Amino acid sequence: MSELLDYLLQNDQNFRKARLPSLYSDFRPQRTLNPDGFAANVSAWKRGLSNAALAGRAPSKSPSRNHLTLELDDALLRALESKQFGRPLALGTVLQEALAAGEMIPLPQFLKATQSIYHKSWGSIPWAVAGWALRQVGLTGGPGDSMPKGQVVVLQNLEVVAKAFADATADRTAPFERIFSRTHFRRTLETNLIQGQKLSDADFDVLVKFLSRDKEVLVADGNTIRIRDPAETNTISQEDSAIASLKELMEDLTRQTEVLSQRVDELNVAAMDAVRRKNRVSALAALKSKKMTENNLATRHATLNQLEEVAAKIQQAADNVQLVRVMESSTGVLRSLNAQVGGADRVDAVLDDLREQMGEVDEVGNVIAEVGATVDEGEVDDEFEALLAEEHKKEEEAERVKKEAQDAKEAEETRRRLAELEKLGPMPAGIAEEEKNRPLTPVTAAANVLDNMHLEAAE
Structure with missing residues (x-):
């Protein structure tokens, strides 16, 4: 298959x-x-x-x-x-x-x-x-x-990759970050588009054409690509080409320094191995190669540092251009808004009119309050006392009902206990005498009455 x-x-x-x-x-x-x-x-x-x-x-x-x-x-x-x-x-x-x-x-x-x-x-x-x-x-x-x-x-696949491209470059807002050489653009972004996979040459040409012509998110010529900004021109300038070449050169030098650093480590290991084997010729040759490689590495680092300094200045200048452009547009907006306001004199006149109209509203409110109906305070107090008395009466009635229910519950509990005592037989004399001399509570008295009624009915 x-x-x-x-x-x-x-x-x-x-x-x-x-x-x-x-x-x-x-x-x-x-x-x-x-x-x-x-x-x-x-x-x-x-x-x-x-x-x-x-x-x-x-x-x-x-x-x-x-x-x-x-x-x-x-x-x-x-x-x-x-x-x-x-x-x-x-x-x-x-x-x-x-x-x-x-x-x-x-x-x-x-x-x-x-x-x-x-x-x-x-x-x-x-x-x-x-x-x-x-x-x-x-x-x-x-x-x-x-x-x-x-x-x-x-076309469906182009749409998917274009969406991935937009997500991958959403944070590239600075002018310096949006300019690439064609080779640098491909190396930098292609692995972020299709789950780490690389594009074929035909695919890359198709993508650049699609993003520049159909989606209008790129500006591209033969060697330089710029992520489009609405405030910038739709053509590649000499400054764009210079920045793109600078960034590509910096990337190449960075890659060279990585290779040279790895080569220095390898030669150092080879020299140590030759010393352990007591091979003087191999050790000296490895050390000589290491020294030359270190010199090349130092040269590359020096060049790279100079280019990074130049790139930082270019980036600062590009940011300044963008800042001035924003300030110019902001000035135009403020000028238009101030023209709509009409100046401080107009604002003072508007505020005076506003205060005058607010004062008239307060005067009308005071007049309405004065002509309102007069309320008899005595009648209000009498009605309040009546409401209090009625509420007190309701509370007393609720308390009485609650007490009667509680007494009935206690009486029922006493009857239940007496019934249990009858089942146990006559009460011992000492305990009976003690119970006889114990003060009667209302509930106990009621229970005794019920008990006597029960005895009379039994006779």
């Missing part, structure tokens, strides 16, 4: 076992017999091929995997061949649909176009015209052929 087919089976829900017979069949007649089924199959293939290409699983002639482009040839058909279902019979129709809809665009046409690809969708072009255009750019094939041939740009 090829890497491409294995990826689809493992990662795409549309390529589960139940769907494979339909996807690999010749479903072209469904265009009229079952339009929904036809659309579902075409959509599944387009999405699967786009995702597989983005993951770098599609076959490619390039040494690096293509992520933004797809090569349409027999190698693609072989990579999709299944032992059980063979080759997908309607894949050519799927690719033709994608080309006609503008979801896939021939690579030569994409790179040569001067207008944005969003300016006019291929979906609005009749297939006869689109087929002729495909043949003109080297994509052979048509409605009756098995599959078009050539290299195409996958």
